[in-house]
Amino acid sequence: MASSRSAVRVSEMEKMSLEQLKAVKEQADLELNLLQDSLNNVRTATTRLELASSALLDLSLRPQGKKMLVPLTASLYVPGTLDDADKVLVDVGTGYFIEVASKKKSVADEVGAILQAKLKQLSPSP
Numbered sequence: 001m002a003s004s005r006s007a008v009r010v011s012e013m014e015k016m017s018l019e020q021l022k023a024v025k026e027q028a029d030l031e032l033n034l035l036q037d038s039l040n041n042v043r044t045a046t047t048r049l050e051l052a053s054s055a056l057l058d059l060s061l062r063p064q065g066k067k068m069l070v071p072l073t074a075s076l077y078v079p080g081t082l083d084d085a086d087k088v089l090v091d092v093g094t095g096y097f098i099e100v101a102s103k104k105k106s107v108a109d110e111v112g113a114i115l116q117a118k119l120k121q122l123s124p125s126p
Contacts, residue, residue, distance in 0.1 A: 039122055046115040052090070056100075060085050 013021065062068075062082055069077040089097040 039119075042115060042119060042122070046119060049115065056088065059088060 013024065016024070059082075062085055064082060064085065066082040068080055068082060070080040071077050086101055087099055090100045091097055
């Protein structure tokens with residue numbers, strides 16, 4: 001079905017004026033840029049998920065009572081003490097936090113694997 005659509009579009013394009021062809025090219029360029037931005041966003045999300053997963057693993061290996069620096073912002077850290085490594089607060093954006101059991105790392109790994117598989121499908125072959 002996709003080939004019949006492209007054949008129709010090619011036959012339509014042969015009848016178009018130069019201005020119409022330029023408009024079609026601009027539309028295609030806009031769609032391509034949108035897809036590339038979306039792909040980059042998925043890559044960024046995958047990278048952030050991998051970092052969060054490794055941070056949860058590292059945190060679960062630390063002993064209770066361990067002194068550490070807790071990030072409040074990207075550049076502001078305050079001293080803190082690890083009370084319970086099994087329950088952590090995770091920043092989900094826009095100032096919202098959720099309490100997560102650090103044992104849920106396997107869920108993060110599963111989501112990361114799904115995102116990696118989708119990235120391989122979407123990424124052009126080298």
